Amino acid sequence: MMAELSISQVSKLYAGGVRAVSDVTLHVGDGEFIVLVGPSGCGKSTLLRMVAGLEDISAGEIAIGGRVVNRLDPAERDIAMVFQNYALYPHMSVRENMAYGLKNRRMPRDEIAARVAEAAQMLELGPYLDRKPRALSGGQRQRVAMGRAVVRQPAAFLFDEPLSNLDAKLRVSMRGEIRKLQKRLGTTALYVTHDQLEAMTLADRLVVLNGGQVEQVGSPLEVYHRPASTFVASFIGAPAMSLLDAHVEGGQVMLAGQALARVARPDGAVTLGLRAEDLHMVAPGQGVALQVDYIEELGAQRLVHGLVEGQALCIALPPGVALPPVLHVGAAPERLHLFDAITGRRFTARTSAQSGALV
Amino acid sequence: MTDTSLPDTPTRLRRWLDSLRSAPAKRVQFDRPLTPWAFVLPQLLVVGVFFYWPSVQAVTSSFYIEDPFGFGATFVGLENYQTVLASGEYRSIAGFTLFFAGLVTALALGAGLLLAVKADAVIRGSAHYKTSLISVYAIAPPVAGLIGMMFFDMHIGPFVTLAGWFGWQMQVGIDYWDTVLALVLVSVWKQIPYNFIFFLSGLQSVPVSVREAAAIDCRSGWRRFYTVTLPLLAPTAFFLLIINVTYALFDTFGIIDVMVKDKPANNPITLVYKVYLDGFKGNDIGGSAAQSVILMGVVFALTILQFRFLEKRIHYG
Numbered sequence: 166m167m168a169e170l171s172i173s174q175v176s177k178l179y180a181g182g183v184r185a186v187s188d189v190t191l192h193v194g195d196g197e198f199i200v201l202v203g204p205s206g207c208g209k210s211t212l213l214r215m216v217a218g219l220e221d222i223s224a225g226e227i228a229i230g231g232r233v234v235n236r237l238d239p240a241e242r243d244i245a246m247v248f249q250n251y252a253l254y255p256h257m258s259v260r261e262n263m264a265y266g267l268k269n270r271r272m273p274r275d276e277i278a279a280r281v282a283e284a285a286q287m288l289e290l291g292p293y294l295d296r297k298p299r300a301l302s303g304g305q306r307q308r309v310a311m312g313r314a315v316v317r318q319p320a321a322f323l324f325d326e327p328l329s330n331l332d333a334k335l336r337v338s339m340r341g342e343i344r345k346l347q348k349r350l351g352t353t354a355l356y357v358t359h360d361q362l363e364a365m366t367l368a369d370r371l372v373v374l375n376g377g378q379v380e381q382v383g384s385p386l387e388v389y390h391r392p393a394s395t396f397v398a399s400f401i402g403a404p405a406m407s408l409l410d411a412h413v414e415g416g417q418v419m420l421a422g423q424a425l426a427r428v429a430r431p432d433g434a435v436t437l438g439l440r441a442e443d444l445h446m447v448a449p450g451q452g453v454a455l456q457v458d459y460i461e462e463l464g465a466q467r468l469v470h471g472l473v474e475g476q477a478l479c480i481a482l483p484p485g486v487a488l489p490p491v492l493h494v495g496a497a498p499e500r501l502h503l504f505d506a507i508t509g510r511r512f513t514a515r516t517s518a519q520s521g522a523l524v
Numbered sequence: 525m526t527d528t529s530l531p532d533t534p535t536r537l538r539r540w541l542d543s544l545r546s547a548p549a550k551r552v553q554f555d556r557p558l559t560p561w562a563f564v565l566p567q568l569l570v571v572g573v574f575f576y577w578p579s580v581q582a583v584t585s586s587f588y589i590e591d592p593f594g595f596g597a598t599f600v601g602l603e604n605y606q607t608v609l610a611s612g613e614y615r616s617i618a619g620f621t622l623f624f625a626g627l628v629t630a631l632a633l634g635a636g637l638l639l640a641v642k643a644d645a646v647i648r649g650s651a652h653y654k655t656s657l658i659s660v661y662a663i664a665p666p667v668a669g670l671i672g673m674m675f676f677d678m679h680i681g682p683f684v685t686l687a688g689w690f691g692w693q694m695q696v697g698i699d700y701w702d703t704v705l706a707l708v709l710v711s712v713w714k715q716i717p718y719n720f721i722f723f724l725s726g727l728q729s730v731p732v733s734v735r736e737a738a739a740i741d742c743r744s745g746w747r748r749f750y751t752v753t754l755p756l757l758a759p760t761a762f763f764l765l766i767i768n769v770t771y772a773l774f775d776t777f778g779i780i781d782v783m784v785k786d787k788p789a790n791n792p793i794t795l796v797y798k799v800y801l802d803g804f805k806g807n808d809i810g811g812s813a814a815q816s817v818i819l820m821g822v823v824f825a826l827t828i829l830q831f832r833f834l835e836k837r838i839h840y841g
Binding site for chain 2: 217218219238239240241244245246248249250252253254255256265266269313
């Protein structure tokens with residue numbers, strides 16, 4: 166069945182005039198895995214809950230599989246949701262938890278049994294089917310919550326920060342499992358998280374939200390390599406992109422008195438974004454001087470945090486290189502990100518190599 | 525305790541004392557050994573004077589026939605019990621007590637739950653609802669009885685007027701079943717707030733996300749309530765059941781007293797009121813004591829039954 170999800174100009178207004186979500190439009194293709202990501206309070210959960218029917222839609226329209234669901238009960242929307250704290254029914258066994266939604270839809274008993282058995286096998290829950298949730302570990306409970314969604318075979322899965330109650334190691338493995346499961350079932354999924362790494366690794370497309378508004382929609386790599394704003398740039402990627410005050414002078418991007426690249430822009434202040442891995446060391450006299458502040462050793466690489474004329478800059482270097490107190494660093498001109506100094510929006514104008522001194 | 529593997533008392537006592545010494549950080553230490561006893565003493569005194577001593581007295585008295593003027597007592601063994609159990613009046617009052625307790629418990633629990641569910645659904649102004657629904661609980665039973673009596677007064681009672689509109693001449697205190705109705709209504713009314721508080725807090729402790737998950741899994745609100753909310757409320761309901769049965773059996777005394785005292789007719793009374801009537805009005809201390817011992821036994825049995833058969837079905841969080 167077609168299970169597209171379309172969100173058109175949806176807003177959420179709370180009593181007192183608080184605008185939690187404003188004018189969000191998003192089209193999710195059949196089988197697509199969309200991750201809504203943003204800091205807490207950005208409206209991502211509210212948006213998801215509006216899709217689920219747990220919050221009223223103040224304005225706009227939400228359609229699942231071509232059917233407008235604004236006025237439908239959560240149970241009628243053909244969605245299944247996985248909650249952050251699992252939300253399992255504590256008085257029911259694992260089997261009953263998974264079967265509950267099917268029973269209420271008057272599904273024949275043998276089909277329920279077949280679906281539960283299939284989900285249990287898929288999620289390796291077989292040995293625990295007759296246990297109550299309190300006798301399970303966090304990871305197992307999470308699987309049951311997944312199973313409860315899977316047996317429904319809904320048009321869309323909704324995930325509300327499902328991994329944030331798990332420990333780091335389990336989170337990584339569950340992340341992989343969710344991704345595999347969703348690909349195998351081909352079910353459209355909407356996933357909310359505040360963890361940018363989770364967002365990057367899971368998503369077909371990312372939706373970065375800030376203050377109830379969509380900052381950027383795009384594939385993880387698009388968002389990573391061409392962040393639409395300083396907000397996205399600082400939110401996606403670890404370590405965060407360094408953002409520095411620079412200016413354009415005579416068609417050149419200037420930082421600390423050094424011309425870094427050509428750009429077709431009028432003179433004036435800009436915000437310059439630099440990814441740590443795009444920076445490299447250059448010979449003294451070239452590039453900008455970085456006063457080393459402190460070093461984070463990560464094993465595979467080391468992150469050197471320093472100051473360029475009082476502004477923080479982070480550079481990733483291979484381990485085992487002797488570090489002087491002052492580094493001279495540069496970056497390929499096409500790797501620079503330029504943002505409006507006031508609005509924070511990305512400039513579409515391309516930076517390019519300049520004739521003369523290459524940095 | 526039938527478990528024979530338990531160590532004897534002196535050993536347990538010694539271990540307990542050892543545990544006191546070995547975990548000094550977690551326990552309050554007293555310099556003088558009698559200080560803790562001094563703290564516990566008021567409670568012990570209250571329980572001793574108002575429960576154990578009267579209980580022992582009741583059991584002892586039930587084997588004697590007391591001289592009405594207090595000149596002495598004759599040991600008669602189980603004769604008091606035989607008289608009580610053979611009495612047709614006693615049996616009919618026991619029957620009524622059963623009926624009354626069942627009805628009051630069912631209605632008070634039902635109404636309390638209904639109000640709690642409705643109040644729980646209200647987000648705005650819920651504090652006002654709660655306060656107004658709870659406030660009745662602050663009324664003492666005799667006062668509740670008095671208010672109830674005014675409601676059902678033949679001359680000024682609004683309920684009587686209301687019944688009159690439908691051609692029903694209500695005569696509380698004179699007509700047996702009219703009195704039953706008034707007793708039940710006032711007793712239920714008095715107990716609703718208590719049940720309401722507990723049900724409401726029980727409802728509010730059901731996690732929001734569990735309810736939301738249920739909203740996605742089940743369309744019918746009633747079915748959702750029946751299959752998810754109610755089972756999670758079971759511990760609260762079980763506790764309230766015991767409390768309400770005890771209330772209907774004993775604490776309605778004040779209400780009954782106010783409503784039937786000094787009334788001429790054969791009015792409905794419960795067993796505990798009969799204990800009082802026979803003992804303090806009829807001066808039959810022995811018979812009255814035997815009745816109260818029987819009552820005590822019934823309550824013990826009831827509580828044990830409830831725990832044995834109901835508690836197994838209850839899921840504690």
